[in-house]
Amino acid sequence: MPRFSDVLVLTVFFLHACSSSSQLFYNDCAPTSYVCGGTSFTIGYPFLVDGRHDYCGHPKFYLSCSSSNDTNSLSVAISNKNFHVTSIDYGNRLLYLVDTDFAGQSCPQPFVNTTIDTNLFRVSDRCANLTLFINCTASSSPIPAIYDITCLSNTNGQHSYYRLDNGTMDDVLGRCSSTVVVPMAQDTATRMVNGELGFGKALREGFSVNWLPGMGWCSKCVSYEGRCGFNSSAPGDHTCFCFDGAFIDSCYSRTNLGTGKPSDRWKSILGICAGAASFITGCFFITLWYHSHKKEVMDAERVEAIIKKHGSLALRSYTYSDVKKITKSFREKLGQGGYGTVFKGKLFDGHLVAVKVLGESKGDGEDFINEVATIGQTSHVNVVTLRGFCVQGSKRALIYDFMPNGSLEKYIFLENTTATTTETTLSWEKLYEIATGIARGLEYLHRGCNARIVHFDIKPHNILLDQDLCPKISDFGMAKLCPRKGSIVSVEGMRGTIGYIAPEVFSRAFGTVSSKSDVYSYGMVLLEMFGGKRKKSSRLDSASDTYFPNWIYQHIDQSESLMAYGVTNESEEIVRKMMIVGFWCIQTMPEDRPSMSRVVDMLEGSIQELSIPPKPCLSSPFDLIVGSCATSSVYIE
Structure with missing residues (x-):
């Protein structure tokens, strides 16, 4: 009977040899950028191009x-x-x-x-x-x-x-x-x-x-940080390449070890490594590994289930070591909040990204799961692109396209109106374009993507602007998926940011929670484009003790000029249009608000076609919480 220390030495030796050869396949089959005719394509399984190893894709693709x-x-x-x-x-x-x-x-x-x-x-x-x-x-x-x-x-x-x-x-x-x-x-x-x-x-x-309809195995492989590959000798002609071996479906399905060779030049190496590793580690290593990595396995299985159901094979899984390299050891911080910290980074192909490193997971990590499950399947010019994610032990990170112009918040809540920065020079026409872009993004989330999504946290801070000031909806940590043929969602408790939360999210006495809750938040953003951006106007300051939507409502149907609030004659029509649409969106009862499709039509149509909405029950968020707007006639779910 060999001593435990002897077996351990042999195990380490064979695992090192197997790991070295396995990492070759793993690295070879990473998704790569391929340029043809001036257009860059991401090439991953099952596709093959010149220069890519034949075991990284299916020969018929x-x-x-x-x-x-x-x-x-x-x-x-x-x-x-x-x-x-x-x-x-x-x-x-x-x-x-x-x-x-x-x-x-x-x-x-x-x-x-x-x-x-x-x-x-x-x-x-x-x-x-x-x-x-x-x-x-x-x-x-x-x-x-x-x-x-x-x-x-x-x-x-x-x-x-x-x-x-x-x-x-x-x-x-x-x-x-x-x-x-x-x-x-x-x-x-x-x-x-x-x-x-x-x-x-x-x-x-x-x-x-x-x-290929039968690609569920590849989703499972990718969710466990593996790389999908082709293997004519394995069941189903496929292999999941991992750091420590080639497996049939998953980097965590150790009982399903692949037996076939992905390439003739490594046939003997893989055969020796697989047999030796299986024999030597069979008695104790799997048990040792299981106990030391139990939490990581459970976390990875949870993420796997979510990605398999909702996610995207285009999302790349990064290790925490990768995240450190991308951010140069977290050198440049872009922002910080209760969710964690955002750092500027650069992917290995030179693409600039923003890396959101989440803080210690709360509960079961719902925010992280929500973000991967929802935004991972979206693709729209007005929704920020999720490039990848990291889940390793307690480490969580999300990797997005970098937005050089930051958030909308800094453009409408100005502290210094005499400054000469880009933020103070945004015209009302540009703000109108931004407002319309946000509306189109929300319309897509509510009706256009694979599964309808309610965001639940629309606010200026979560609207990012790219180099062309094109708005991108971001931060899907509170988002919920809703049925494909409906928009009503089931939520527990309150979610969102005070000041933007729809009444029904506070209390079901106001109606059911649905995509109309996002419409309310969007309406508040529209109104803040006027109230927030022009808050330094002396006339607006004099009314600072009044809840600002109340103050704005007094001006939407009056003939007095808005020039005193920084609005030119040329811009007055679009500003009034934004205010009217904003008040339609913040109607107290959800059924009285328009859909986002209707909002887009209203914004792009003529102001003469818009009627002045009824004045909603406008109160401060605190008043809404304690129920000053509630009436006996509201619908109770």
């Missing part, structure tokens, strides 16, 4: 950088036909494609049906089928529900048509030389039918396909 019309573009071959790749969405497993036959043609004519290898792809549910009727003989009888393709008409009096379904029409087929079916994005098809988009441009916008 090879992307090539090819030349077409003197322009390089990323392309993929599907069913013996080439398509340009315009974008890759790993979170939703979507590949955005354009038929290469349509490139450079102002009026392309599809000659054959678009066919997709259903073993690898399927046309996504975001697409519609476009049926084309080519070279049809004119007829005096009208053809219902069909649209003319004027650019394909010829001098022989023949016309071509399209319609949005897969069906055929006998009265058309008998007069047409051919019919062709091609997929098209739903929104593109709608704009084409409405006359907002020409036929040729619509075809060149392309469509999207989902890849």
